[in-house]
Amino acid sequence: MDNINNLIDGLKTSSVDANFESMNFYQSKLLSNKNEKIITSIREHLENCDEFIISVAFITESGITLLLEQLKKLANKNIKGKILTGDYLNFTQPKALKKLLEYENIELKILSNENFHAKGYFFKRNNVWSLIIGSSNLTQTALTTNFEWNLKVNSLENGKIAKEIIGNFDDVFNRLPPLDLLTINNYEKLYNSSREYIKTLKLNQKSLTSEEIKPNYMQIQALNNLEEIRKIKDKALLISATGTGKTYLSAFDVKAMNPKKVLFIAHRKTILDKSKDTYESLISNKKMCLYGEGEAQENDYIFAMVQTLNRDEHLKKFSRDYFDYIIIDEVHHSGAKTYQNIINYFTPKFFLGMTATPERSDNFDIYKLFDHTIAFEIRLHDALKEKLLCPFHYFGISDIEIDGKLIDEKTTIKNLVLDERVNHIIEKSRYYGYSGDKLHGLIFVSKVEEARSLSEKLNERGLKTKALTGETSDSSREKAIEQLEKGELEYLITVDIFNEGVDIPCINQVLLLRPTDSAIVYIQQLGRGLRKSTDKEFVVILDFIGNYEKNFLIPIAISQNNSYDKDSIKRFINRGTEYIPGESSIVFEEIVKERIFENISKTNFSTRKNIEHDYKLLKKQLGRIPYLNDFYERNMIDPSIILKYKKDYDDVLKTLDSKEKFGILNDKEKNFLKFLSSFFTPAKRIHEIFILKHLLKVEDDYIDSLNCLIENEFGLKNQTLNTNNALEHLTKDIFKSLSTAKEFLNILEKDNKKYKVNTELKKSYKNNFYFKTLIDDLISYNLNYVKKNYTQIDNSTILKYKEYSKQEAFWYLNLDFNNGYQVSGYTAFEEEKKVMIFITADSDSSSNYNNEFFDQCRFTWFSKTNRCLSRNNQLTTEGKISQNFYTLEIFIKKISGEKFYYMGQVEKVLSTEEIITSNGDPLVKYELKLKDEIELDLFNYLTI
Structure with missing residues (x-):
């Protein structure tokens, strides 16, 4: 009876009155990838169903990869499913069909030689069918980014709509034979010949048209910035995520500037080779060579290894102003003496530094080196949104227990390469798979000996792998990479040597078998698989998560949210796919979620180490003392966490940066600052802070006038109750008996019906610039925080689910x-x-x-x-x-x-x-x- 009433209520909301309250599950809904990725809804229905049916014209391996975690759960619970697809235009991928055939709980069939276009996803829970019908096939783009229209409706199993739809499906499904491996293999021959024909057509079309390489949208923005910067500066820093085309960007800029002499510096020959190729593909009227492989003075553009050029016998071959434009790749290494020798010697018309990771663990100030001039930033999420990178499907999976104890930072190498763990790694890598026909994998481990032992164990089991360490020569590394690209090796196993400076676009699976100690290193390693390649549609990231103390850095790194806000981290773990732009997806196993949640809850982020790290970094970026609002606007550790470390920001500054000269606060100023910092920060409604900001500018004001200002500024009406309550907090009328508030002076004073800022506070605000700076900073941060996180839309100042x-x-x-x-x-x-x-x-x-x-x-x-x-x-x-x-x-x-x-x-x-x-x-x-x-x-x- 409950289901009937709920369905009726849901129908009223959906078809009669949108304001009628009913349970969300029973409401009809449009799924379009606009406000929420369709895959999120499909996953939720799969995880809560008793039976499911998928009927789609096309299925791809990328679409199946999006559902691997849910399909595993359904198989474990033996929940039955039926999947029907077609072979129209040979678009359905045989590899996807073979994967589905592995599930004993799924009955798989294919409709051949018919123009089958139906797309539907049906889920039964108790006696209710949720029926999703529309335009979406089971493909990566259809379920994440395409403009799709799918309507979800609900019906009791005896309802007319459920009977018609399920009956119509059964009529087709029941007349077809079950799909078997022989049928798929026969279809695969047709599929492969069709793909080869299409590939040949594309190659022929490409040979007939010499399409000019042009900058993408983000590169155009960066190029415009560089043009403006050169009018007033002689250097700039380009921050660009791995794989987003920073070398092409520099070449576009060089082409636009048209300098006579150019020097391109890097620390690896492979980078130089590919950079030279890039420049030659865009600029045809200049002579180019690798330094040492041609007469330097006879060439216009020189590509040099920093290890060679930094020596005096090479530097002195050139005058200081010989080069008009110098580009330094992987410029975050520029604190090293080898780089400094080159940078300090040459005086070009323009220096461009390029890096994906300016945030270094050493203390070198790369921002100062470039006068704090940042030409452009292309971070991971920007690149994914603009489709500059290959989509990734991340799976946070549980590592094994050894003798009842989870893998952690102290686990011995012997236990890290136990047969049980090696088998676990192989099982998971095979289950979650990879894009394309051949495996091109990269495995990151934490110890050199582990890399070697793991390689041996994997090779014993028939896999083709090679361990690479810091002791491996450059030539051996290059040979191993070539073998991986050709498919002669399936995995390269390494510790940290592939964090940067290597370009292997074919990588379609990355295994992370190490604890996460740094969000920067984590993104570097994940990024190894994000370069686009013609033979891969996506990359699979398998993160084996043990009982690591800092496993909370994983969601921080992937989400690119560095605020350390615990609620944000938790929400990302539960719903990461929605927070990642583009076609990528995030899934954590339930046991892993619990593990990370536990560490988040028990970890104190308000430590000197955490705060000092971001403080120093931000100071380098800005070239000045950073304030609370700077942290907030730059997506760094949240000011509310900073203020848990010390009671006010004055104390924080003087603790972290004792060498700087800051202003002095008297006892009353300190009292006001602490009161605002502890009781009113972070603000979760605008009233208190906005009123303070206003009254600091005027002598006094009435409550009616304040309400008008709030309405004009924020569009909020009927705020008298809220405004009056805020004023009582600021005057301390409410706090009279509150023990923790007794020590503080009131912020506002009431004079008849007028309110004004405390006379002492106002006096200090006018006369003490340092005090004024700290108060203005608190106001700016709080207003920005509340606008972003606690936006009020009616007369209620408390928001659900906050x-x-x-x-x-x-x-x-x-x-x-x-x-x-x-x-x-x-x-x-x-x-x-x-x-x-x-x-x-x-x-x-x-x-x-x-x-x-x-x-x-x-x-x-x-x-x-x-x-x-x-x-x-x-x-x-x-x-x-x-x-x-x-x-x-x-x-x-x-x-x-x-x-x-x-x-x-x-x-x-x-x-x-x-x-x-x-x-x-x-x-x-x-x-x-x-x-x-x-x-x-x-x-x-x-x-x-």
């Missing part, structure tokens, strides 16, 4: 409870008829009761002990709750130590029961139903 402390929960609901953060489980407000309920989802194992979620709306909740529904024939607070007397405001966190997520209000108390605990204490058990469903990624986090 994080709040207990004190903030009372604050932003305008409930004047001074000691809110000390509340245990729930607090009732009789006048407002509200109850604030704070729930920890994962109760302590010693607890007498555990909260249980039935779905995204319904869950159990327990009162405090020694409580009942009535006493002396009078309803208690708990009794009133059971009678729906109060509005219940719900806040839930997963574990102790976290902040709470606001879930909105309870629609109804569904049931109530007085029970006795195992200790003999009475309490009340409730089943509550929220007005709105908890959003899915948050629900998954709370219930995992």
